[in-house]
Amino acid sequence: MSHILGSRQAQKQKTRQAFLDAALELLEEQSLSSLGLREVTRAVGVAPTAFYRHFHSTADLGVALVEEALGSLHAMIGTTVSAAGDSEQRITRAVDLIARHVEAYPAHVRFIARERHGGVQPVREAIGAQLARFAEEVKAELAKQPESEGWGDDDLLMLAGLYVDQMLVTGSLFLETLEGDEEERERVARVATRRMRLISIGRRHWLG
Amino acid sequence: MSHILGSRQAQKQKTRQAFLDAALELLEEQSLSSLGLREVTRAVGVAPTAFYRHFHSTADLGVALVEEALGSLHAMIGTTVSAAGDSEQRITRAVDLIARHVEAYPAHVRFIARERHGGVQPVREAIGAQLARFAEEVKAELAKQPESEGWGDDDLLMLAGLYVDQMLVTGSLFLETLEGDEEERERVARVATRRMRLISIGRRHWLG
DNA sequence: AATCCCAGAGAACAGTTGTTAACTGCATGG
DNA sequence: CCATGCAGTTAACAACTGTTCTCTGGGATT
Incomplete structure (x- = not known):
């Protein structure tokens, strides 16, 4: 073939x-x-x-849309989490990347946010499976970092899930600002950044 | 009248x-x-x-459902956040309360999770407005606590929003375990508890 | 060059949808 | 006690839905 x-x-x-x-x-x-x-x-x-x-x-079509919307994101995830720089720089970069992605593919982001808990079971399951993959990938990247020394596997997965969920929440917040002005988007970016920062601080003091 | x-x-x-x-x-x-x-x-x-x-x-009916599903929760929110005990006890209590609420009103929780980003604008807006109210109420309770000394208003709101979103995420996770066994629910509760714990640690070290 | 395959067209089906109009019967207020 | 108001009914409408069967035209295979 x-x-x-x-x-x-x-x-x-x-x-x-x-x-x-x-x-x-x-x-x-x-x-x-x-x-x-x-x-x-x-x-x-x-x-x-x-x-x-x-x-x-149409449910079948929906599953195909899940692949299109989320399938291409895996590479990005890895490179973002494992990017160079200190924690603060990585957060800024991640929020910026989410913002750009929402601007480039708003319909994809909307579809995922809408159908993640939507009324079509096969689609919900397809999205759930992809998000679980994301969490696993983020976990793998986190595990490589020195800040993760002494962390248990399940705690790493917990943290990865927190990051993935935060990514989705941030994405849908950006989505709501798409018809608004730049200032609104800036505000969302600042709040999202502070949320990530707080999580990172929690991570740093998790042990002991 | x-x-x-x-x-x-x-x-x-x-x-x-x-x-x-x-x-x-x-x-x-x-x-x-x-x-x-x-x-x-x-x-x-x-x-x-x-x-x-x-x-x-039917959109109008949806808005009425938002009132029914979220309108009665405000009292609970306040008493939960402002409950006695240390941080750990409050987290356990909050997760348990969410679990009980999902078991008691699964259809309500499902409706909110589904329609928060759903395809009906007036309903999305109604849910958004209620969640904003929740965040304001949580913020007000957080402000009363000694741990919030030195915190800015917007940082408090940021933290409150984080808690509210985490409440929703936890709720929809419990929802998915409703047809499963008790062990599954226990696992979700443990992960949710650790997430909240990490956020609380981040909060404690936020300043300085 | 003759054959097969198959993406898409066309027509028809029974069933469903939202909305309209004119009605009926009963609780209510004067 | 009678007149009004109004929750719910009945009937009908054009428009729409998913699915089936039959057919066609042109790329692919031999």
Whole structure:
């Protein structure tokens, strides 16, 4: 099997991507559980039945969207947590990176925030699995740092989860400021930075 | 105007409550944005048109549900944060209280977690407003404590927000264990406790 | 060059949706 | 005791939904 696609499969993937894009846009003002199959095909400009050539259901489409929205983030996570500099510099850099990501992919961030606790079980599970992977990756990076000496495995995972959740909370806060002015975004960044700082201080004094 | 209701208004409130109860149950496996008006009236056992006597739309019903789910929690918040005992005792008590609340009102907790970032703007705003109130109340209680000496107003609010978000995260984690066994719930409680502990340590060393 | 495959089109289905209008019957206030 | 108000009913509407079956056209395979 080759990674070179014939014009046949290439066209199929193109249509599939059109479905994902259209769905993501429609989902900015509704939830996945109310997204209709016909609604999506109408937005793409194909017949309703074409949908079944790509997905079993809208829930299936949702799971594919989870991969698209979170699958590409893993590399970023690692490099951010393991970045050079002291604690304060890493925090500033992380908050800035979240802000940029929200500006670059607002629909992705909105989708994850909305469907993490949404009404479609397979999608919730897919998001949960990805977030668990994130936590494991963050934990692995934290373990490499000298500040983690003497830490137990479960405490490291606890801290990693705290960071991951904080990342999501910060992301959705930035999301709410997207239609506002720059000053608002600055305020969110400052609060998020202080939250991370407090967590880092807690980490530093965790033992003993 | 009297607070004693005639049988007329009493029956109306009864029906209204039936709408809220039915909707809350239907919302356990879907989102508000996919909740149909007819679906609700069918569950209650009344004609579709009866709905309009109580709500303009399902979004309106959602806002009413926010009041029901969060309105009664304010008293609890205050007494919990300002409870006697040292930091560790207060954390244990808070986590236990969250666990009990989730067991007592799982549908309420699920609704808030789901619709906080859900697809219905008025509901998102209603939840956001209530959570802001919570944060203000927690801040007021924190300000009374001796540990908060020297703290700025915005730092107190930052910490309060951190606690409120942590409360929600913990709640939704407990929610996922409701169909599981006791051991699972115990594990969630332990992780949540350690998270709160780390935040408390960060708080203690925040200044200087 | 002849064949097969399959993404997408088209039409039709039974069932559902929100909203309207005009109604009925009963508790309420004068 | 009678007139009014109003919660809930009934019937009907156009529009929409997911899913099935049949068909078509052109890239892929031999």
